[in-house]
Amino acid sequence: MRIRAEYSIGPELRFLSNLDTMHMMERALRRAKIPFALSEGFNPHIRLSMGTVLPVGLWGKKEYFDLELQQPMPPGELCEALNKVLPAGAHIVQAREIERNAPSLMKAVNCAAYGFILQMSQEDISRICQNILNAEKLLISSRGKKKGVDKDLRKGIYNIDIQPYEEFFCLMIWVGAGEPLNIRYDEIVDLLQQQGVPPQAILDVFREGNYIRIDEELYSPLER
Amino acid sequence: MQDRLFRDILPRVSKPIRYTGNELNVIKKNWESSRVKMVFAFPDVYEVGMSHIGGRILYGLINETTDHLLERSFAPWPDMEKLMREEGIPLYALESYRPLADFEVVGFSLQYELSATNILNMLDLAGIPVFSRERTDEDPLVLAGGPVAFNPEPFCDFFDMFMIGDGEEALPELLDEVERVRKLPRQEKLRQLAKVEGIYVPSLYKVAYDDDGSLASMEPLYPDVPRRVRKRIVANLDEAYYPDNPILPYMTVVHDRAVLEVMRGCQRGCRFCHAGMVYRPVREKSVETLQRQARAQLENTGYEEVSLASLSTLDYTGVDQLVKGLIEEHGSKGVGVALPSLRVDAFSIDLANEVQKVRKTTLTLAPEAGTQRLRDVINKNVTQEQLYDAVKAAFQSGWRAVKLYFMIGLPTETQEDLDGILQLLEEVKRIGNQYSRRSVEIRSSMACFVPKAHTPFQWQPQNSIEELQEKISYMTRFRRKGIKLSFHDSRVSFLEGIIARGDRRLGQVIYNAWKNGAIFDGWSEYFHFEHWQKALEESGLDPAFYVSRNRSYDELLPWDFIDSGVTKAYLRHENDKAQRGETTMDCRQEDCTGCGVCPSFEVEIDLRGGSERAHQS
Numbered sequence: 039m040r041i042r043a044e045y046s047i048g049p050e051l052r053f054l055s056n057l058d059t060m061h062m063m064e065r066a067l068r069r070a071k072i073p074f075a076l077s078e079g080f081n082p083h084i085r086l087s088m089g090t091v092l093p094v095g096l097w098g099k100k101e102y103f104d105l106e107l108q109q110p111m112p113p114g115e116l117c118e119a120l121n122k123v124l125p126a127g128a129h130i131v132q133a134r135e136i137e138r139n140a141p142s143l144m145k146a147v148n149c150a151a152y153g154f155i156l157q158m159s160q161e162d163i164s165r166i167c168q169n170i171l172n173a174e175k176l177l178i179s180s181r182g183k184k185k186g187v188d189k190d191l192r193k194g195i196y197n198i199d200i201q202p203y204e205e206f207f208c209l210m211i212w213v214g215a216g217e218p219l220n221i222r223y224d225e226i227v228d229l230l231q232q233q234g235v236p237p238q239a240i241l242d243v244f245r246e247g248n249y250i251r252i253d254e255e256l257y258s259p260l261e262r
Numbered sequence: 263m264q265d266r267l268f269r270d271i272l273p274r275v276s277k278p279i280r281y282t283g284n285e286l287n288v289i290k291k292n293w294e295s296s297r298v299k300m301v302f303a304f305p306d307v308y309e310v311g312m313s314h315i316g317g318r319i320l321y322g323l324i325n326e327t328t329d330h331l332l333e334r335s336f337a338p339w340p341d342m343e344k345l346m347r348e349e350g351i352p353l354y355a356l357e358s359y360r361p362l363a364d365f366e367v368v369g370f371s372l373q374y375e376l377s378a379t380n381i382l383n384m385l386d387l388a389g390i391p392v393f394s395r396e397r398t399d400e401d402p403l404v405l406a407g408g409p410v411a412f413n414p415e416p417f418c419d420f421f422d423m424f425m426i427g428d429g430e431e432a433l434p435e436l437l438d439e440v441e442r443v444r445k446l447p448r449q450e451k452l453r454q455l456a457k458v459e460g461i462y463v464p465s466l467y468k469v470a471y472d473d474d475g476s477l478a479s480m481e482p483l484y485p486d487v488p489r490r491v492r493k494r495i496v497a498n499l500d501e502a503y504y505p506d507n508p509i510l511p512y513m514t515v516v517h518d519r520a521v522l523e524v525m526r527g528c529q530r531g532c533r534f535c536h537a538g539m540v541y542r543p544v545r546e547k548s549v550e551t552l553q554r555q556a557r558a559q560l561e562n563t564g565y566e567e568v569s570l571a572s573l574s575t576l577d578y579t580g581v582d583q584l585v586k587g588l589i590e591e592h593g594s595k596g597v598g599v600a601l602p603s604l605r606v607d608a609f610s611i612d613l614a615n616e617v618q619k620v621r622k623t624t625l626t627l628a629p630e631a632g633t634q635r636l637r638d639v640i641n642k643n644v645t646q647e648q649l650y651d652a653v654k655a656a657f658q659s660g661w662r663a664v665k666l667y668f669m670i671g672l673p674t675e676t677q678e679d680l681d682g683i684l685q686l687l688e689e690v691k692r693i694g695n696q697y698s699r700r701s702v703e704i705r706s707s708m709a710c711f712v713p714k715a716h717t718p719f720q721w722q723p724q725n726s727i728e729e730l731q732e733k734i735s736y737m738t739r740f741r742r743k744g745i746k747l748s749f750h751d752s753r754v755s756f757l758e759g760i761i762a763r764g765d766r767r768l769g770q771v772i773y774n775a776w777k778n779g780a781i782f783d784g785w786s787e788y789f790h791f792e793h794w795q796k797a798l799e800e801s802g803l804d805p806a807f808y809v810s811r812n813r814s815y816d817e818l819l820p821w822d823f824i825d826s827g828v829t830k831a832y833l834r835h836e837n838d839k840a841q842r843g844e845t846t847m848d849c850r851q852e853d854c855t856g857c858g859v860c861p862s863f864e865v866e867i868d869l870r871g872g873s874e875r876a877h878q879s
Contacts, residue, residue, distance in 0.1 A: 049268070051512075053278040058512045065286075065510060065564030068595070082596040095273050123564075125286045241269075 039107040041116060042136045042143075042260055048127035049097045049242075056091040062128065063088070063103060070119040075106040089143035089259070090150065090215055090248055093223050100131070100247035102143050102259050134260055143248075147259055149196060150215040151246040152223050153208045154230065157239045160200065163207055166233045167198045178228045182220065191229055194219040196251065210246060212256070263351075263359045271349060275342045279513045280308035283334075283356030286510040287562060289325040290357050296331035298437040300324065300367040301355045305380035306784070308336040312509070313517035315571060316408065317371060320429050322505030330437045333357040333365070337380045338387070340781065340788070346387060353388040362388035367440060368402045369425075369433075372410035372417070375761040376754065376783035379776040381406075382420060392773070394422050394465060399448050403440065403455075407432075412493075412540050413715040413821040416761045418464035419769030422452055425460055426824055427493030428526075430503055432460040456487050460494035462824070463487075469766055469820075475807050477765060477818045492825040497865050499526055499545040506558035510565075519567040519600060520559040522552050524584070528573035529867065531846050531855065532630070533641045533836055534669070536714040537573055540826045542859040544850065548870040549580040553587055560597060568592070569600040576605040576613065577850075580871025585617055603628075606644045611655040624705075625656045628667035631675075632682025638843045639674050641836070646686075653690050657697040664690060664704055670733050670749075671711040671725035673840065680733060683708075684740045691745055704745045708737070710755035714762050715821040716828065718836035724759045724809040727752045753791045754783070759809040760798075765820040768808075771797045827859035 047059065054062065064084050067074050076082035085106035092098045113133035120130045140146075156163055170176065173192055180189040194214035201208045209230075213221035223243060231237060249256040272278035293299065302320060304311030311317060317334070324332035333355035338346060346353070352361035362368050368390065370381050385392045390401055397404070406417060407425035414424040425432050436458050443454040449465070456463040466487045470478040482489055496502045504523065511518070525546040528538045547555075556568050568588060575581060588599050599617040604610045606627050614625070629649055630642045637644060653664055668683050687704055694702030710730050713719045725733070730752035737747060761768060774797035782788035798805055813819070815834055822830065832855070839846060849855045850867060860866055 050282075050284060052268075053272060053282055054512050055279070057514065058279060061514070062512060064566065068564035068566070069561065076596045081598075084596065094278070125284070127284075 039110045040136050040138050040140070041105045041107060041111075041113055041133050042140075043103055043105065043113075043117070043120075043133035044131045044258075044260060045101050045103070046129045046131055047092060047098045047101060048129070049244075051125070051127040052095055052097045055094050056088060059092065060086065060088050062125070066120055066124050066128075067105070069123040072105075072116060072119060073107055073109040073111060075108040087142060087144070090147050092245055096152075096223060096243055096245055098245040100258070101245070102147070102248060104136070104143055132260065143259060144216065146250050146262065147248045148214065148216050149212055149249040149251040149256060151210055151212045151249070152226060153203075153210050153242075153244050153246045154226070154240055155203050155206050155208050155242040156235065157206055157241055158235065160207055162234075163200050163209055166230070166235065167200060167209065169233055170195065170229070171198060176229060178225055178232060181222050181224045181228070189225070191221055191225060194221040196254075206241060212249075215248065263354065267351070267359075271342075271345055271351065274345060276339060277513065280336070281338065281342060281356075282512075283359075285512055287507045288357060288509055289321070291325060291331040293331070293358060293360075296329060298330040298367060298441050299333075299365045300330060300369055300437060301333045301335050301362055301365045303335045303362070303368055303370045303381075303384055305337050305370060305372075305377040305384060306374075306782075307339055309511070309513060309515040311336045311371075312511050312515045314371065314373070315521050315523055316429060318505050318508050318521070319503065319523075320433060321509070322507065323430050323503045324433065324437070326505075326507075327503060328434050328437065330434070330441075333360075335362060335384070337384055337782070343383070343387065353384055363390055363402065365402050366444075367405055367437070369405040369407065370421075372406045372408040374784055375410055375416075375758045377410075378417065378420075378761065378772045379780040379783055381417075382773065382776040383781055385420070393419055395419075397422065397448065403451075405436075409537060409540060412536070412824055412826060413762065413764070414462060414464065414824070415766050415820040416764035416768035416772065418766045419773065422448075422463065422465070423455060424462040424464070424491075425494075426462060426491055427460050428496045429494075431494040431496055432458065436461060453484065453487065459492060462491040464766075467823075471765075471767075475804075477820050479818070480820075480823055490823050490825045493540070493827065495827075495863055495865070496526070496545065497863070497868075499523075499868070500547045500551050500870055504555055506555065507562045508559060510563045517569065518565075519569050520556065520563060520565040521569050521571050522556055522559075523547070523572060524552060524570050524575055524578045524581070524871075525572045528577065529849050529855075530574060530577070530643065531641050531836070531848060531857075533639075533718040533840050534630075534672070534711060534714070536717055539716050539718075539828050539833075539857075541573065542826075542828060542857060543863075543865060543867045545868040546578060546580070546870045549584050549587065549872055552580075552584055553591070556588055556592070560592060566596060567598045567600055569602055571602060573603075574605065575601055575603055576610045577848075578871050579869045582613065583872055585613060589617065606652050607648045608651045608655045611652050611659065614656075615659050624663040624665050625653075625661045626665045626667070627652060629686065630667065630669055631672060631679060632668065632684070632686050633679050635843055636672060636675060636679045636682070638845050639840045640669075640672055641840070641845050643845055643847070649686070650689065650693060654693050654697055657694050657702060660698075662698060662700055662702055664694070664702070666690065666704070666706040667709070668706060669709050669711045670737075671730055671755075673711075673719060673722045677736070680737055684737065687745050687747075688742060691742065694744075701744060705748070706746070707748050707750075708734070709750045710752050712755050712759045712762055715819070716824070716826050716833070718833045718840060720763065720819065720833065721813040721815065721817075721837060723812050724756075725752075726806075726810055727756050730755070751786065751789070754789060756805070756809060757783070757791075757794055760805055763820075764808055767801070767803055771801045771803065773797075774800050825862070827857075827862040829858035829862075832857045
């Protein structure tokens with residue numbers, strides 16, 4: 039049985055690396071005595087695959103992993119059992135069974151949404167959003183594999199929205215993830231600074247979610 | 263404080279998870295209602311400190327079984343230290359985020375001679391005066407324990423007191439006493455605390471030196487201060503506290519697994535080995551206790567591996583039964599068993615084969631010396647045949663790489679012994695080519711011998727840097743395909759040697775080295791010999807006095823007042839036997855060797871593993 043779970047990583051766990059998060063999940067699976075499947079071979083591993091990497095320093099609302107079970111277990115029970123043993127800050131939101139041959143998260147997820155909580159007026163933020171959406175090219179220096187090479191972010195920016203967030207505003211931005219165009223969150227930070235957002239105005243950054251984007255429509259990895 | 267760290271500081275440092283605390287199984291006791299507040303300070307980074315079993319034991323022991331409180335603190339990496347100094351953030355404890363200065367006791371773990379500069383740096387970063395004499399009634403009591411505390415003298419300037427021997431015996435008693443004498447002025451308080459067995463308060467002793475620089479006398483200042491400080495031991499390890507709920511770090515630490523301490527002490531009697539002398543006698547746990555402890559730890563952590571720790575795990579009398587039992591109980595859940603140290607014999611390889619579920623990558627063995635003569639001198643009771651049998655068994659069962667540990671600069675060493683190492687490596691390689699289907703890789707690591715206090719070699723001279731360099735360049739001329747040699751930094755060994763057998767006068771050297779910028783001296787990327795050289799010059803002390811000199815049996819040694827239970831007569835006898843190339847057998851298999859520890863502590867070696875005797879090797 040194959041399960042896909044949606045989980046959240048709270049601000050208190052924002053400094054975990056992807057590997058740290060994976061170890062945390064594996065050890066929680068063991069403590070909760072989940073009937074996970076093990077890989078073959080001399081050094082058996084839990085058949086767990088984590089979705090796209092949540093950057094160190096960010097917290098995340100809708101992150102995903104896939105898990106292979108040796109014996110069936112109702113997804114609701116799995117969530118409950120894991121939530122009993124996970125540390126504060128990590129929470130399984132929901133889970134469902136997926137098909138054995140469903141594409142992996144790394145293949146399927148192609149869009150991510152990041153929230154930037156900004157200490158700026160709504161007008162200033164709107165102006166910056168308009169500038170970004172109206173631009174034909176948005177060149178920044180790549181932070182990824184081709185470090186330092188100019189990279190055009192424009193094609194990878196799908197949408198921007200402004201939402202109230204406590205006494206501040208949150209700039210929500212949907213960008214390409216994985217293939218074909220991967221936009222890193224620190225590249226968005228560079229872009230915002232290029233557009234006039236002072237570094238100290240960025241109060242917090244989080245990943246709102248991961249999506250499967252088909253024909254401009256966004257789907258949750260649990261739906262597809 | 264926590265907010266500020268999370269917002270402004272931690273996003274700017276490498277591996278910020280080192281500094282956040284809040285791991286699973288962390289114990290946060292109520293500050294107000296806890297009696298004595300102590301912080302366990304480890305003078306290295308988080309991932310090193312969190313791998314240390316002693317710290318795990320004390321953390322659980324104090325927090326779970328007493329009304330005192332014990333929090334943790336580690337040395338921040340230089341990038342974090344820089345930010346903390348710039349931003350005025352004092353060194354804090356990971357549980358409450360309180361500065362170290364808020365605690366009544368700050369206890370450092372002394373695992374390594376050169377962690378001294380990190381200790382001073384941590385005290386300074388905590389705003390606590392680094393010199394004991396400059397502390398007031400408002401400052402915490404600064405304590406040190408651990409193996410290096412068996413020669414506390416070089417560190418006397420910085421610590422108010424030392425705890426000698428097994429901490430689980432002494433620490434709860436000490437904290438009770440700290441509470442009782444809380445109201446007294448600092449010096450009075452320390453005088454009372456010196457009455458706790460195993461506690462040494464250096465400021466209560468007066469030392470004098472002879473014209474030749476050796477120690478002339480060491481006298482207590484008051485009649486109620488003990489002349490000798492006796493180490494503490496846990497007589498019954500099987501019934502001693504051991505944590506079932508260890509903290510589960512988020513980051514990958516050096517030893518990232520459940521750890522069982524199968525026994526404490528080792529009586530093989532290797533004459534160079536400090537731990538083998540000061541942790542006597544051998545005390546084992548029963549297989550049933552260990553199985554219960556493994557079960558509890560695995561359930562409470564979810565670890566995928568359990569490691570069997572001790573000075574010589576293959577000598578544990580129940581090792582066979584324990585390993586098989588653990589694999590049977592936990593193996594199907596994907597939990598592996600790890601043996602951290604292997605003995606040089608075929609039995610060890612058989613057992614290693616059983617537990618080694620991962621690809622058989624590297625097998626590590628420690629013959630220590632290259633010829634039988636020199637192995638007899640150091641009492642490493644391993645024969646050439648045993649070694650060749652072991653590697654043959656290993657290569658036959660699929661291992662492809664062997665790592666061999668040796669020491670250079672051992673007493674009586676000649677060129678023949680260095681050649682012996684090289685010949686031995688070639689022979690191991692030949693056996694590998696013969697018995698392995700694929701090409702094999704032989705790696706050998708050469709440490710520079712450092713004579714340690716409380717060992718039979720405590721009177722022996724240490725090779726100078728020049729002598730060691732000469733030996734290293736002689737050996738590096740040897741080049742064979744598939745055999746790699748690596749050498750420890752002889753300058754690091756030189757400094758370790760000075761401190762290992764040093765006296766109180768070295769306090770200024772340590773202080774000056776730190777002032778000159780020395781920090782993380784155990785990490786090659788931060789080690790700067792110049793800082794220490796300059797400090798030695800500034801002090802006017804002659805390093806050769808500490809390392810290169812032949813000490814006479816009549817000399818009063820700075821650590822003689824520490825009673826490890828092993829008599830000086832025994833150490834001397836062993837040193838004499840070494841010169842004659844005579845070996846001494848393990849007292850578990852042959853007769854009592856007369857080291858003195860059992861009668862002194864009214865205990866006996868405690869073997870509980872089941873088999874009648876330790877496996878003969």
